[in-house]
Amino acid sequence: MLEETTIVLGPLGYLGRRGLQALTNGVQAVIDSSNAGIQFLFGPVLPNQDAGPVFAFQVLPIIIFFASLTSVLYYLGVLQFVVNLLAGDFRRPWVPAAPSPLCDIRHLPGAHRGTTDRAPLHREWGFCVPRLVLQKYLALSSPDKRIAHEFLKRYPTKWGRGVTMGRSLLMSTRIILEKNVEMPLRDGTVTRANVYRPEASAPVPAILVRTPYSKDLLFAQTFSLDPVRAAESGFAVVFQDTRGRYESDGDFHPYRYEAEDGYDSVEWVAGQDWCDGSIGMSGLSYLGAAQWLAAIERPPHLKTIVPMTIGSQHYMDTMAYKGGAFKVGYLLFWITAFVAPDVALRRVREGKTDEGEVMRVFESIDQVYELSRHLPLSTLPLLKENPVADFYFEWMRRESEDSQPASIRDHYSQVGVPALNVSGWYDYFLDGTLENFTRMQREGATEDARGGQRLLIGPWDHILGSVSSEYDFGVFASTLGADFVGLQLQHFAQHLKGEPNGTAEAPPVRIFVMGENAWRDENEWPLARTEYVRWFLHSDGTAKGEGGGLSPDEPGEEAVDAYLYDPRDPAPTVGGAVGLPGLVQGVNVGPRDQRPVEVRPDVLVYTSAVLEEPLEVTGPLRATLHAASSARDTDFIVRLCDVYPDGASRILAEGVTRARYRDGYDRPSLIQPGEVYAYEIDLVATSNVFRPGHRVRVDVTSSSFPYLDRNPNTGNPLGEDGPEDLQPAVQTVFHDAARPSHLALPVIPR
Secondary structure: OOOOEEEEOOOOHHHHHHOHHHHHOOOOEEEEOOOOOOOOOOOOOOEOOOOOOOOOOOHHHHHHHHHHHHHHHHHHOHHHHHHHHHOOOOOOOOOOOOOOHHHOHHHOOOOOEOOOOOOOOOOOOOOOOOHHHHHHHOOOOHHHHHHHHHHHHHOOOOOOOOHHHHHHHOOOOEEEEEEEEEEEOOOOOEEEEEEEEEOOOOOEEEEEEEEOOOOOOHHHHHOOOOHHHHHHOOOEEEEEEOOOOOOOOOOOOOOOOHHHHHHHHHHHHHOOOOEEEEEEEEEEOHHHHHHHHHHHOOOOOEEEEEEEOOOOOOHHHHHHEEOOEEOHHHHHHHHHHHHHHHHHHHHHHOOOOOHHHHHHHHHHHHHHHHHHHOOOHHHOHHHHHOOOOOHHHHHHOOOOOOOOOOOHHHOHHHOOOOEEEEEEEEOOOHHHHHHHHHHHHHHOOOHHHHHOEEEEEEEEEOOOOOEOOOOEOOHHHOOOOOOHHHHHHHHHHHHHHOOOOOOOOOOOEEEEEEOOOEEEEEOOOOOOOOEEEEEEEEOOOOOEOOOEEEEOOOOOOOOOEEEEEOOOOOOEOOOEOOOOOOOOOOOOOEOOEOHHHHOOOOOEEEEOOOOOOOEEEEEEEEEEEEEEEOOOOOEEEEEEEEEOOOOOEEEEEEEEEEHHHOOOOOOOOOOOOOOOEEEEEEEEEEEEEEOOOOEEEEEEEOOOEOOOOOOOOOOOOOOOOOHHHOOOEEEEEEEOOOOEOEEEEEEOOO
16 A cells, blocks of 8 residues: 655755655655745655644754755856955946846857856846746745746746746645556566656646666656656656666667557556646657657657657667767766666576676776777677676677667658757767757658757757866756756647647747857758858878868868877877766766867867957868778778867867778778778767857867777777787878868858
8 A cells, every 4th residue: 555745845845856765765755845934854754744844953954955045156156246246346237237138048148167268257148046046946935926926927938938837836736756656568568667746636748758777866867857847837757667677577678679668658658547648758868769769659649759869870870889980988888887787786686697797897887998998899808797788799790689660760751749859069969869850840740740840959968968077158058057847848838738838939949059158049950041161171291280271272282191090099089979987977078178189199180270250150060081091991080179269179079980881881891001082071060159269170080089999900890809900000181172171161151
């Protein structure tokens, strides 16, 4: 018999949710968000309590409240204002004279933190409390509620009106949480889910999140979709462990069963008495793929999806390869940190192994760099001796024995639902998100699907982070500052409730323009006003270091540039759209300075003159590199960087091609040593304003380790070469009139 527990959420709602799992201990719970007191629950919770917390100590909660308030003020820049004031800087106004642009994220000036030319603090953008903070912290007393209502009414979210979030959050809501609810699949396998739903007199729409990363991991839930806020807005939220993961039965094979299992799960949710039959789906990465695969199966009750940071190709290719190069560091990071621990624990419970395997797997999380160096790749001891990820070897051999559709890109005509497609300029699946959006607009199965596609691209990495170890795009670049959960709830309110909240009339594309650090709405992708301008590589043969030039001027007769690529000493991965260990992804990802790499002798650097006018580059990026190699197979990597006045060379985009796959995965062929080939290299896309005083830069090299495996230059099948087989290769780049190597920049007239 389920027990019922009442938990009261005051202004410290997130703290309450963080403690929710421990407090409920797997039983049904009811959350009452109507409490207005400054208090937080400490101590035990008694069953069947209808009003307030049992132990609500007054002193410690107040201290925690003000500590939390201080952190919020710091995050919003208020403490910076005080520091400026003490330093005699009175230029930053406190109260805006006009409606604050903080309420319209498209017009934020942004700030280049940690750089020598950051946006000046005295810009007159004013200061006000963002709408999200009002929603979370000012819903206390009746006067405060009235103030918040007036604010939200005056400053709605511009990508739709935002009425759903503003009103629902300030309403009294009791939320029911049911844990480990059994969801059977067609073959009898039982999966399990946590269900958050408002205590309502009538059925409500539901949002399904299918995850292989544990339905009970609160962090994995709330950084993309806050279930409590969604329930407060009138939605049920179902977090389901996918087949073979955590509390669900069955065996896990990446992506193999997600299409049929997704169909069954959608229809199960639609059949519950608390659901009105309208289902949406949400989630990022693998969770995004699960949505597309379910949508291809056309479950009748699925009305819309919000897939974030996910690709369009067969997932063996998406997860394991980039331009033909094997993403060894990323794949081992994903396996050791997110897949193998649960598999090892299951094997222990089933009596298939001992606890030593669990310890070896957990210890390997901190050894990704060392594991990536092991050769041959096909004999990796961790995965050979501990069978926790057999698919690693299948993917290395480019084998696929799953029953899923070959790729999303082959099945757009089968998808009949609208989608809010979400990614980031530093997401390694950005290319797939852009393809899903553009092709669904043309090829979707229904008019509603074709016309209902939306695209949101931030300055984000794969897990929607906007802060890296070296750079911060500002508070309003973050998902919190942009109220990303609110945007999702707007989308779901339109498609699941039929609420006319303005999202249908809004432009379908919203992008974050780096450099200016501002959000902007657009009517299409790529932008119709784009002018593609070829920027050519130039050099007198001295492009190592910073000796090469870059300009729209076509080349004449120019000397070649050459370098020695030695796989025994590969160039390191430094930021970009990658996935490597370090605070999940925050350390080695994003717009990191490439100067430590550019000084290497195996990197060619081509830099423009200092810009006198701003240059906006927004759209797809593609390089043509005329090059030869002394090897039978090798890699070529091209990077686009924004060079700041202080010399920092911040990566914007990167592309790679493995020479044997220059004509596609389905037509591999080795190259002839010394022969010149024209390599087309896809750098995906970016949106960046090169500001006056900056320079445009292109780097050319042959390795990015450990994100990509080292090409041994032998031409042998992937995974066979040992340390003794590695061969250096002389790489020659041509940029003359007959072989004009260049990068086509999508320039936006200003």
